[in-house]
Amino acid sequence: MEIGLTPIVCIAQDYIQGKPVNDLRLRKAILELPDNKTEHLPGYLPLVPGMPVLLTENIATELGLSNGTRGIFRQLVYDESPEDVRYQDKNFPPNTKFITQPKYALVEFPGCKLNTKLAELQSKIVPIAISEQTFLFDAKELLPENVAKAAKINKKTTKLTVKRKALPLIPAYSMTTHKSQGQTLGHLKERRCRCLSNDLTCWPNASSWQRFNESIDGRLVSPKPSAAVCNYNLLNTDACVIATAQWTNASWRSDQVGAMQNHNWEKSSCSISSPNISCSQGSVPVLAVNATLSEHVQATVRMATVNNLRLVIKTTGHDYLGRSTAAGSLLLWLHFMTNMTLIPDFSSCTGENVLNAIRLDAGVQWGQVYTWLAQYNLTAIGGASGTVSATGGFLQGGGHGPLTRWKGLAVDQVLEFDVVTADGRRQTVNTCQNSNLFWTLRGGGGGTFAIVLSAVLRTFPSPSVLSSFNILTIANETRYNSFVHNFIHFLPTLADNGWAGSFYMADTSLVIIFLLPNGDLNVANATWNQLMKNNTDLNFMQPFILTFSSFNDFFLNVLAPFNPTGDNVLLGSRLIPETIVRNQPEQLAETFLRIKGKAGTSLIGHLVAGGQVSNMSNNNSVNSAWRTALLHMIYSQSWPDGTSDEEQQKLAAHVTSQVDILQTVSGGSQSGAYMNEANPNELNWQQKFFGTQQIYDRLKSIKQAVDPHGLFVCKNCVGSEDWSLDLNCPKMSSANK
Template sequence: MAGKATVSFFTILCAIGASAQQTCKLTPLDADWPSEADWSALNTTLGGSLIKTQPVASSCYPGNPFHSSQPCEIVKKEWGYSYYHASLPESIGSPLYANNSCLPPGAPGYTPTKGCEVGGAPQYVVNATTEEQVATAMAWASERNIRIIIKGTGHDLNGRSSGAYSLSIWTHNFKNLDFDAGWRSPSDNRTEAAIILGSGHDWGSASRGAAKFGRVLVGGVDETVGVGGHIQGGGHGPLSSTFGLGADQILQVRVVTTQGQILVANEAQNQDLLWAIRGGGAGQYGVVTEYVLKAHPNPGNVVSCAIEVSAAGNDIAAKEAAWRGFAVLLASVPDLMDAGLTGTGMGLASTLQNASVSNPIRKASISINFFTYNTTEEKVASLLEPVRDRILAEVGNSTVTVNLSKPSTQPDFMTFFESVNEAPSGAGTAGLMTSRLLGRKELSDIPISTLASYLQRIMVTQDPTSTSLMVIGLQGGLGPRNVPEVMRGALNPAWRSAYVHMMSYGASIDSSLSPQEALDGAAQWLEETMEPVWREWAPGSGAYMNEGNAFDCMFKEDFYGASYDRLVEIKRKYDPAESLFVLSGVGSDAWDYDLNSAADLYLVILNQSLACAVHSPTSCSIAISCAWSVPRVVSVPSFLLVTSLFVPTVVTLESLIVSAGSVIAVIVVSPQATSSFIPIPVQGHFSIVSFFSPPVFPSPPFMSLLAVLLFPQLLQFPLSLRFELLALLLDFAHPGSTHFHHRGTAGCIVVTRLADADPNLSALVIDHLLPGAKTTLTYKSKKSESLADKEVAVPSGGVLGGGSAVNMMMYSRA
């Protein structure tokens, strides 16, 4: 059984399996992590294109060690817009997936006590302008076992364009664009009108560039959507029901692999890589620097017309009739799309806050804006008027409003595209969605009452006092179905029979929880409440990976379908070191996803041949033994052993060797304790700090230390600065100590400091830590359980211990 590595925005840990071990990616806490000199040498090799991450919102935190390029007022003003994050090397539009590491005041998830740190952002970014720079950087990182992530110019709703302890390849500058009216396929000499497009474009610049040649591309309806991730995930838009999806337009790509190869993939060479890029998911096989895409004539005479259905009354009859009217409209969609219509829609289901127990039906409304090209207003009206009449017949005399708007016409597609992009797109919102691809059998071939029931069940909310939102995309149909076999790739086969891409937003992000806890809660609710409805309604169908539930337990089937197994083999071929991996990506089940592996402050490094056990007799005392079968060598910049518990405790530590410049503190809060003490052998220069268990409460300096470690909300400092302050405090309080006593423990916990201490910070230690010291402590178990009469056994390779500001005692099995 293969072991798993943990993909964390704060740390990467490895759990060792019985017969094999997955290689963990390096972090700055590992001895093999490149030195500053190594990174500097890489920067020189790259011609100065390497950027050390400086969170842009760090300007909102005075005294932090970063150097933001923009003042805080500008950051706060622009933070809510997608284009702003796309213009920055490290920032992402969904910062929840970066553990909200550095937010400006007023942003969703901001708390003044969290501070600012690199956190979930990459350590370094390659601001690449050439393929050679990408190749050099990719090979360099892959050879050193460093994770690589790819960021384009758009946004990623599932956080796949960022990752802690990674090297990011930013393709923002690859913005070449040209038109070839007779691009020739190397496999069969057929010619195609094509746009040659750099991967750094968003669909706004790409579409306007193509329009200069009288052509359109199959891109996203939102101009801020980036070309690369959109196409590689499938890529739907207002033209996809006519010409196929974005992935179906790819004629050729240029790809840089993690091994440093610069490859051309088309129908004559590297065909497997081309197949994977055509819908097999972004950020997984290599860095695409250039696309050759099919270019289509700019459609003229774009006619739009909308149908709206809503419950006008609050009575049960009106609510039930509105859901049936909703179902009639959706059941009509396959025929309308076969007749040439496409469009987008939105459904709302009102809060249940005022609903009685006997009447739990939400009040629903839906509107679909249909449009098509090269037609007339009369033709569109003739298609939609019978649908309106069927809805009216279904709702009868109930108080339901059914409206058919007057058709409107725009001269061509690009005029239509500009009209829907007049306002800038938002960013920074927090939430999870779930989605499904629905075909004729799910929409038209079931009774209206059954379809209405599915709609009610899928339009629910985790918070019953909030409104449910559904987005309906008419992006399937004849376009994807009629794509020639020669152009088809790894795109989820469910697209070939789908008409509708339906998204439902009902999961809530609890801002009182950590980002990981909030995501876990929302994901669990989706898995228990909404995913079963999709699986009952559309079994064996799939979902669009770019707009789906990133934590879907069946992501292989839902996002990739029958293509998955082949994609695994292709990924192994072109990324053998697994330097590229993303949430719910190909092969991602070999990695654990956890924003809180380090629990804000603590990195647990007990992962080699460790056997720890906790035995708690009825006397409510605890005995802990932590022993390594071979001497455990800890090679990190610095680390901390933290132990504390208000119960009688016996502890034994054996065979621990420290081999780095380190600061070691043993923190004891236990009025009654006995100890079995074995000194720790030491290699290297460091300080060992001794603290003793006080009769009642610790002294103020001791409490100051605990405040820095356990209660970071007392300090408005970033993580790296808190550890620098800690190191200074330890040296200040106990300079030159060479031994320690160990009394009382809640586990074996190793904590790392990310930066060397700055001597100039000594004044901050005295001025800010000691005067503000607390004199009481509160400990809370992760599950609020007493440790009395508990027995926790952790197998070899497991982890015992952990901690954060609110969860000091956390026991987990590997």
């Protein structure tokens, strides 16, 4: 049946455990929930032909029909139902027609890219079908206050899972969550500059934030810079003592909502060593959601979308490009989403059965994973730092570590993601479902395409580990240079024998941390003796090779203690092709010695490529330079608190110049870099981080499809070139597209 000019109210159909909600009081309470608690499917949807409406989810992004798109309601097609006459509501006109069984709405979208007619419909008129979403309803809202409090005290489970079927539309004049009443998502879409906390004309007011906080179980918090408690205006003596003692502890920094692992990205005037009376917020977000449930994540996405807020995503703050923070923004903090599940027999969508897969939530850190898996005699391919999030930017950007030469990059182990997309929907992403998004999330970078709630990864039986750990300080610079040449010549031998690891060069010191999975001790000693026999005058630590029964034992005893943080640092990096390491060792050694620097600088080499990294043929978007590399080289520059902005700019320019020198032995202008440990001032970052133009174009096309309004934007991430330097406003060229 079709309806003309009569006022219409579509009533959502709600189900609990597969059955319609028939209890009138419960049904009324659920229908009257605000949209931000129901996945933006309204309980009551008033419609009048000719009125403006907004889509609340992506319908066909390639046609311009995405979350927030404005249209004009023309007609409703529905089935008559005896239920329709049961509804009367004094909030609607007396002649209102209540509809409980809508089939679809006909909506005109003037900006729709569909140039042909659908069936017999006029051009630009699109049928919008019923959508399904699931949300939680807390039954305590139906209880008297004293009973509700008792339920909370007794930790009674009062939340019900509700499935709603409704049209994914809202009236364009109904956006009451925004302080500027009367504005619509359509207006916000046109005015693309983000609303920041210092703009009171658009920033949500206190009551809006209170309602939002109630909808996320009171998880809204106020971040502060990590040193704020030691500064006069926010001084807390007891907290300052703790902060000072824990300043370089990566675990402590992970637990602070406002802390970045590298202090410079907080960009505040707060100092742990020199208290400043004018300590400021800097680039630390003003509000954060400490999410522990997927519903918290979805609600935050919608809050940011509806109010046009700058949204940033953080788990532990391990980001050398400052992508986990932004001034005046809303922070989504995933640190306490920490479930880990062993799946003894995981059946992938392609029919492959994978033994002992694991599902890791967004906040799980690699050190936790290694320790947890050790009880099953298993391990996973993760990072050298135990405090890095296992499924965040590390994984989505590629993920190298001690075992990558043994089994491939971390991203090569991904079987499936559970994500929230920019339209607020929770989706499964794998080879069969959302396959384009699956491709992008495996190498295209974090904080860009979707929010990863969890990932399913392969595991492996834990290997035994042989390790060589040595710290050499050679006072004579000529002798030091000679040994570096010997060592660089020796790297292919280590690679051929299955070794992996890292080395650190600064002044005339060289730190060596290498490992061999499932190695033979006699063969290992014979391998290293090839280096030692020509350098008997040097004081190598003894025993030269240590043995560990499992990877976790090696990690806890060797890698975990070697994880300082909290300083101010900039990095630059290049992936060194295996052909250059093997064929040009003299040039490589000379270049390393030239740029290694002195106090405050270091050159870090990671033998983490080659081996299975080169042999993997997984269809993912990771930088192709990984597949031909053997070494990942990093130039690191640090500085003390109190260094002037002018001096910091000089240091940043110096990092760029040193990486330019490193580029001469990494493939020249076509060289690649690891996006997670890179120079934030990299000029040609699209090619350096992502490889070919073809790959980048595909990434950007998918980005436009899954996030057409750029909710997820971060430094040197796919599509960020279309935004201003502070990433708060679109450039005119992209805004007019």
